[in-house]
Amino acid sequence: MTQKLGIIALESAADIGKKVNETLKKWRGEDFLIGCECPRFNSGEAKGIIRESVRDKDIYIIVDVCNNSLTYNMDGEPNRMSPDDHYQDLKRIIAACNGKAYRISVIMPFLYESRQHRKTMRESLDCAVMLKELEAMRVHDVVTFDAHDPRMQNVVPLKGIENISPALQFSQALLTEYDDIIIDKEHLMFVAPDEGATERVVFLASIFGVNIGMFYKRRDYSTIVNGQNPIVAHDFCGGDVSGMDVVIVDDMIDSGGSMIDVSRQLKDKGAKRVFIFSTFGLFSRGFDKFDKAYEEGVFDRMFITDLIHQKPELLQKPYYCNVKMGRYIAAIIDTMNNGDSLRAIVKPAERIKETIENYKKNKA
Known part of the structure; x- marks a missing residue:
């Protein structure tokens, strides 16, 4: 039996989230978009809020860590959102699910910190740290596109990272x-x-x-x-x-x-x-x-x-x-939610x- 589906699009990915939802609505006749927001205090601190229940739903959270068009006020001054801000908001929304969802998958087209993927001196491995954090938060799958270094999948070998080719x-x-x-x-x-x-x-x-x-x-x-x-x-x-x-x-x-x-x-x-x-x-x-x-x-x-x-x-x-790519993302979500193989989507040679x-x- 197909698990009940839910889609959460963060503000950074609101446009493509709407397109994905419209496509799935045509295919399945239902509206799957769940409202969310990450309001901020004057200090710049924030919290994640989900507007309806996610209990026992197969949740897909869409985030665009590269969207630098968004701002928030901190100490009365506008502050442009960085990839770090978007990633923190993603974790807030995951935390707001409170472990009630049947399964959580993250659709992150541009893999956060994917260019900081290997050590050449004493330096951080930010992409690897991010993947380990999402694993600790019990994220089931991470769907990304054309990862800068696909070997990042080795960081979490027991979790799914779907690296999709466009x-x-x-x-x-x-x-x-x-x-x-x-x-x-x-x-x-x-x-x-x-x-x-x-x-x-x-x-x-x-x-x-x-x-x-x-x-x-x-x-x-x-x-x-x-x-x-x-x-x-x-x-x-x-x-x-x-x-x-x-x-x-x-x-x-x-x-x-x-x-x-x-x-x-x-x-x-x-x-x-x-x-x-x-x-x-x-x-x-x-x-x-x-x-x-x-x-x-x-x-x-x-x-x-x-x-x-x-x-x-x-x-x-x-x-x-x-x-x-909205229709393609919808097809990915539809395939995963139905429990079908993504093989033909990941490498669409045929x-x-x-x-x-x-x-x-x-x-x-």
């Missing part, structure tokens, strides 16, 4: 937007902007039946800037890209310097068009450099999901294609192959 949605978006893509080794290539993105690129390229390329980040290990060794150059490892459509695949765009650099190099090497797939668009330093690069023809289009908060100005950019075959048939 590769299907990217493929569908590209082949819907462009009807002149030629899918073969002579006309299409997938490229990793660094070593860490290689697995994503190999997955897509193997399904599309094309070759891959990779950029190697050459760093200055004698210097540390903002906790990192600065990048000196991006060196390309791959075949000739002259006259080819090239797709750069990465998990996030932060400041964007590296993405623009590798795009420029590919265009300089003769690439016909450069497309960018990025699961998360942070754009932490604004859009000026992207606007300029687009005007110069450095890249042709970027495809980015709506898994995290999207800055309003981004939605107006001519080079931006919004890859919507669905991507079907998309490619249909695309080729329509072109024939």
Whole structure:
């Protein structure tokens, strides 16, 4: 028997929570959204409140730790919410469930502190600490997307971490937007902007039946800037890209310097068009450099999901294609709540192959 379902969307994920609920309502004929809030005292302290019973329900809590558009007042001054604030609110809402829920799963599209995932000196392992805390709070599953380092699953081997790939949605978006893509080794290539993105690129390229390329980040290990060794150059490892459509695949765009650099190099090497797939668009330093690069023809289009908060100005950019994920999250929740396997969702190879075959048939 399917357990009664409940969805709690924190304020940071209110928009995508509504979309997920609307989809599930169409499928099941019920409203599953449970109201919640995390009001704050003047000191900045807070508490989590749930507006209805969660007893014996299969609860899915959605949180966007990257939503920096929200603020709260502390000592009379506005304070922008950081990932730390969003994570603390998540724990407050879990605690407010008081152990009464049948099961609690957390949907955290951008895995909190996922870039602080390994030690290179005496430093914290914040992502690992977070996962251990959620395990201690009896969270049954954590659903995330395109984790920066999927090996973080090893931190809690007896608990579920579902690392979902948006590769299907990217493929569908590209082949819907462009009807002149030629899918073969002579006309299409997938490229990793660094070593860490290689697995994503190999997955897509193997399904599309094309070759891959990779950029190697050459760093200055004698210097540390903002906790990192600065990048000196991006060196390309791959075949000739002259006259080819090239797709750069990465998990996030932060400041964007590296993405623009590798795009420029590919265009300089003769690439016909450069497309960018990025699961998360942070754009932490604004859009000026992207606007300029687009005007110069450095890249042709970027495809980015709506898994995290999207800055309003981004939605107006001519080079931006919004890859919507609300229906996919609804399918994940529906599958988990019914006790079915997530295998086809986690690695949607067959669905991507079907998309490619249909695309080729329509072109024939």
